[in-house]
Amino acid sequence: MLKATLLKRRDGFTLHAQLQAPTPGVVALFGRSGCGKTTLVNLISGLLEPDEGRVELDGTVLTDTRAGISVPVEKRRVGYVFQDARLFPHLSVLANLRYGQKRAAAAAPLIVFDEVIALLGIQSLLERRPHQLSGGERQRVALGRALLSQPTLLLLDEPLAALDAARREEVIPYLEALRDRLSIPMVYVSHQFDEVLRLATHVVLMEAGSVVAQGSPAEVSLLPQLREIIGPEAVGAVLDGRVVKVDATIADLQLGRGALRVSLREARVGSLLRVQVLARDVIIATEPPHGLSVRNALEGTISALTLEQQEAAVLVTVDIGGAAILSRVTTEAVEALGLKPGLKVWALVKAVSTRGHAFHLRTA
Amino acid sequence: MIGSITPGEMEALRLSLEVASRSVLFSLPIAVLVAWVLTRAHFPGRTVLDAFVHLPLVLPPVAVGYVLLILFGSHGPLGGWLKRHLGIELAFTTAGAALATAVMTFPIMVRAIRIALETVDRGLEAAARTLGAGPLDRFFTITLPLMLPGVLAGAVTAFAAGLGEFGAVITFAANIPGVTRTLPLALYTEMQSPSGDLPAARLATISIVLGLFGLVLSELLARRVRRLLGRR
Numbered sequence: 001m002l003k004a005t006l007l008k009r010r011d012g013f014t015l016h017a018q019l020q021a022p023t024p025g026v027v028a029l030f031g032r033s034g035c036g037k038t039t040l041v042n043l044i045s046g047l048l049e050p051d052e053g054r055v056e057l058d059g060t061v062l063t064d065t066r067a068g069i070s071v072p073v074e075k076r077r078v079g080y081v082f083q084d085a086r087l088f089p090h091l092s093v094l095a096n097l098r099y100g101q102k103r104a105a106a107a108a109p110l111i112v113f114d115e116v117i118a119l120l121g122i123q124s125l126l127e128r129r130p131h132q133l134s135g136g137e138r139q140r141v142a143l144g145r146a147l148l149s150q151p152t153l154l155l156l157d158e159p160l161a162a163l164d165a166a167r168r169e170e171v172i173p174y175l176e177a178l179r180d181r182l183s184i185p186m187v188y189v190s191h192q193f194d195e196v197l198r199l200a201t202h203v204v205l206m207e208a209g210s211v212v213a214q215g216s217p218a219e220v221s222l223l224p225q226l227r228e229i230i231g232p233e234a235v236g237a238v239l240d241g242r243v244v245k246v247d248a249t250i251a252d253l254q255l256g257r258g259a260l261r262v263s264l265r266e267a268r269v270g271s272l273l274r275v276q277v278l279a280r281d282v283i284i285a286t287e288p289p290h291g292l293s294v295r296n297a298l299e300g301t302i303s304a305l306t307l308e309q310q311e312a313a314v315l316v317t318v319d320i321g322g323a324a325i326l327s328r329v330t331t332e333a334v335e336a337l338g339l340k341p342g343l344k345v346w347a348l349v350k351a352v353s354t355r356g357h358a359f360h361l362r363t364a
Numbered sequence: 365m366i367g368s369i370t371p372g373e374m375e376a377l378r379l380s381l382e383v384a385s386r387s388v389l390f391s392l393p394i395a396v397l398v399a400w401v402l403t404r405a406h407f408p409g410r411t412v413l414d415a416f417v418h419l420p421l422v423l424p425p426v427a428v429g430y431v432l433l434i435l436f437g438s439h440g441p442l443g444g445w446l447k448r449h450l451g452i453e454l455a456f457t458t459a460g461a462a463l464a465t466a467v468m469t470f471p472i473m474v475r476a477i478r479i480a481l482e483t484v485d486r487g488l489e490a491a492a493r494t495l496g497a498g499p500l501d502r503f504f505t506i507t508l509p510l511m512l513p514g515v516l517a518g519a520v521t522a523f524a525a526g527l528g529e530f531g532a533v534i535t536f537a538a539n540i541p542g543v544t545r546t547l548p549l550a551l552y553t554e555m556q557s558p559s560g561d562l563p564a565a566r567l568a569t570i571s572i573v574l575g576l577f578g579l580v581l582s583e584l585l586a587r588r589v590r591r592l593l594g595r596r
Contacts, residue, residue: 047490073493080494086487090509090592099505103496149495 002027002153002185006043006053006063015039015209021202023058023185028196028217031206032229037189040206041155044187045080046073057153057185077104079151079184083158085138087130093141094126100149109150111182116144119181120174136167140174147184154178154186160195168195175199180362193230197238197276198359205229216240221276222317222324224306232311236278237326240361243267250295250351251358256322261295263355272361275354282327283348284316286337296349298325302341305334314339318347325349369570373563375542376550377570379458383533383546384526386462388519391470396508396515399477420532421471429535432464436536456537461544464532469522476521480514481507513589517582524578528571547571 002023008015015036021027029037042048044055046062049070055063062071062078079100087096101113117123120140130138139159146154156175160168172195179186179199190196196203196217203220205213213225220226221238239260241253251267253260253275262275289297300320307314314334316327325347329339339345369377402414420428436443436454446452454460484507492502508515530548537544539553551567554560 045494047493073490074496074498076494077496078494080491082487082491084487086485086491088488088492088506099492099497100495103501145495 001056001058002187003056004040004044004054006040006050006055008039008043008048008050008053013039013209015043017206017209017211019204019211019214021185021204021214024183025201026179026186026188026199027202027204028200029187029189029204029206030193030196030200030229031191033191035206036209037191037206038157039209041080041157041187041189044153045078045155046071046076047080060152074103077150077152079146079149079154081139081142081146081154081156081159083161085130085135085142087133087138087141087145089130091130092126093122093128093130093133096130096141097122097126097145097148100145104148104150111147111150111184113148116147119177120144134167135163136170139163139171143174143178147178147182151184154184155189156186157189158191160190160192172198176360193234197274197357217274218323222326227315232308232313232328233280234278235315235326235328236276236281236357237324238274238276239323239325240272240274241323243269243271243273245269255298256320258298258320260298260349260354261351262358263352264358264360267360273358274361275358277325277349277354278357279315279326279328281349281353282325284318284327284329284333284337284339285346285348286339286343288346289348292348293350294348295351296347298347298349300325300345300347302339302343302345304341305339307331316345318345320347370563372541372550373567373570376545376547376567377574379461379542379544380527380546380548380574383458383461383465383529383544384523386459387465387469387526388473388523390462391466391473391522392515392519395470395473395477395518399474399481400503402474403478403481417474418471420468425468425529425531426535428467429464429532432460432467432532432536436460436463454536456540456544458537458543461533461537461546464536465526465529468529468532469526472525473518473522476514476518477511478514480511480518483514484510513586516585516589520578520582520585524575524582527574527578547574 002021005018017040029040031037043050050063050065052065053063061069062076063069120143122140122144125133125137125141160171188199200217203214203217204211205220205225213220213223217238218240227235239255241255243251244254244259245252246267246269249263249265250261251264253262253273298320300318302316303319304317305314312331313328314331316329316339318325318327327347398417433455434440438444438447438453438455443454454463489502489506492506497505528548533544534549539545539549547567547570551564554564554567
């Protein structure tokens with residue numbers, strides 16, 4: 001468990017944050033630029049001292065202002081991957097990688113050199129200098145350098161923000177691999193929700209220096225606080241489920257009582273998938289549908305209706321048993337169908353509408 | 365006549381090189397420390413220290429030599445102590461000439477090192493910190509290598525300037541052939557003699573060639589180090 005309660009005032013900005021996340025896993029700190037994500041990460045790393053607060057990782061206290069505890073950064077064993085990589089320009093890639101490794105307590109290294117090199121695919125870069133690397137390569141080396149320092153916690157501060165879309169796609173699979181193969185807790189800062197979707201196991205929403213909500217991606221995806229940050233068009237329920245059947249590019253995802261057909265290449269039976277079903281793609285029916293091309297009709301009951309004033313629309317939350325789906329309908333449709341909490345409905349989702357919104361969480 | 369260097373010229377050249385080298389070797393570590401303190405440390409009196417370091421730039425060199433003589437002469441408070449406890453004599457010796465040169469070239473060196481230190485990305489030091497490097501470790505493995513171009517440039521410039529230091533040296537260490545008569549002192553001596561026109565011209569030429577050589581070397585070194593650091 002990673003627990004942090006921190007207060008920091010500076011230059012007219014106040015960060016007052018409280019978070020609690022299971023470990024290992026990827027905690028995503030998500031929010032707009034300037035909401036205090038980096039400040040929070042710096043406080044956890046010890047690079048910044050809080051005015052008041054406490055940081056605890058798996059029972060070890062790293063900071064406790066009341067007890068006068070503050071483990072120095074260099075002894076904290078917290079790996080940090082910066083937005084700008086910060087590779088040492090006067091050292092080769094190999095020397096950069098060894099820098100933290102040499103200084104780590106040599107007693108049973110958890111992460112060995114060859115494993116990191118293989119995991120990050122950086123074997124061919126070892127002799128190079130940082131200025132001879134592409135942005136994506138630089139971030140992979142920075143990841144490797146942090147991992148080899150044998151951290152008990154890995155902090156990643158928008159490691160993809162400086163990269164273009166193609167380079168980001170090049171690095172994300174490595175981050176997924178780290179999450180799935182290593183048991184190091186990670187804190188991942190981002191203002192891109194698609195990165196959070198693909199990587200996070202726990203999401204912390206931040207706004208103006210405060211944590212406004214936190215929970216699993218599925219829980220957080222239903223919250224109005226998220227809508228405030230990502231905008232109405234990107235709103236949609238996040239669902240994690242295991243693949244029970246695969247047919248060409250269509251995979252059946254087990255969700256509570258039912259199954260959701262999603263469009264995804266290379267799905268395998270037994271693997272864990274995450275899919276975001278955008279609210280605007282979901283149709284609500286009050287009767288079981290007949291003669292429609294739609295592949296998914298998930299039976300459930302309405303658990304909440306949220307009026308979206310500006311769009312003259314209503315966000316309908318449908319409980320499908322152990323999971324929920326969001327649908328955006330017009331206020332007119334709500335009246336015509338008599339939608340209200342407790343009503344039994346069918347949520348209709350086109351399988352192809354999930355294309356590009358489904359991700360592998362862990363391969364079996 | 366032009367092709368060969370006379371033994372007297374050779375001696376002045378050797379002395380100049382020796383005095384400048386000793387002065388740089390002695391003052392370089394101190395200059396790095398002072399530059400670090402002036403750039404990174406925050407304490408009351410920093411401005412005073414800064415002014416004190418730069419004092420030799422604005423004082424007449426003769427005044428610096430005079431103050432050194434008062435302090436480091438064999439009866440001075442520091443000179444007396446050094447003589448009694450360590451057997452070191454500075455006034456009127458080659459070591460004294462080196463000390464006078466070091467004091468005079470100190471501001472040049474501190475300036476160059478300070479500019480280099482200010483350009484070091486503190487984010488890299490923070491990164492080293494997260495990788496387990498303590499303060500001294502960080503300084504020697506990250507900060508110092510990154511400011512090396514500035515340190516080298518400062519050292520070479522101070523060396524080149526040190527070859528020609530005159531006022532402070534002649535005041536503190538006098539003009540003793542073979543001991544403190546460096547190139548500029550030899551040049552001055554020749555100028556005082558009625559038959560010294562040609563020897564003076566030769567010494568001046570040697571000084572110019574030496575200075576040019578030093579500055580070119582400094583630029584080449586800086587370029588090489590920059591390439592090593594990946595900055596072009």
